[in-house]
Amino acid sequence: MAKKKVEAKASANFAKATDKDFQVILKPVITEKSMALMQNENKVTVKVLASANKTDIKLAFQRLFKVKVVDVKVSNVKSKSTTRGTRFSGTLSGYKKAVVTIAEGEAIDLFKE
Numbered sequence: 001m002a003k004k005k006v007e008a009k010a011s012a013n014f015a016k017a018t019d020k021d022f023q024v025i026l027k028p029v030i031t032e033k034s035m036a037l038m039q040n041e042n043k044v045t046v047k048v049l050a051s052a053n054k055t056d057i058k059l060a061f062q063r064l065f066k067v068k069v070v071d072v073k074v075s076n077v078k079s080k081s082t083t084r085g086t087r088f089s090g091t092l093s094g095y096k097k098a099v100v101t102i103a104e105g106e107a108i109d110l111f112k113e
Contacts, residue, residue, distance in 0.1 A: 014066050021060035024052045028110050029097060037099070044108065048074075048098045057098045068103035075099075 026047040028034075034045035048057055054072045061069050079094035102108065 014062055017060075017063040020056075021063050024049050024056050024060040025064060026095075042102045042104065042107070044100045044102065044110070046098055046100065048096050050096050052096065052098075054098075057100065061100050065108045067106045067108055069100055070103050071101040073099040073101075 029045040029047055037043040037045065054074055058069045058072050075097050077095050077097050080092045082092055083089045
């Protein structure tokens, strides 16, 4: 009975997620480096909207995942040209990436089944 009160109180600290929050955070970046950051340093790497700033990302992450965000680092990943064999050339589009540091003792599960 005491656990239910604690869980309800914790979820009450964060505002309800809005439509904009779902548009700001696009999808997780899944690489060896990002998985190591998630396990060792409690940091989550995600693709975000190109026009989003650090404040937007922090608020959206807190509302969607109900965790306390400590820090947000943002970088732009440049587009790259690529070829498939010798004939087919193309480009991999660039995107904006955010590395979000979550408070100690909290965690999120990006791979829910």
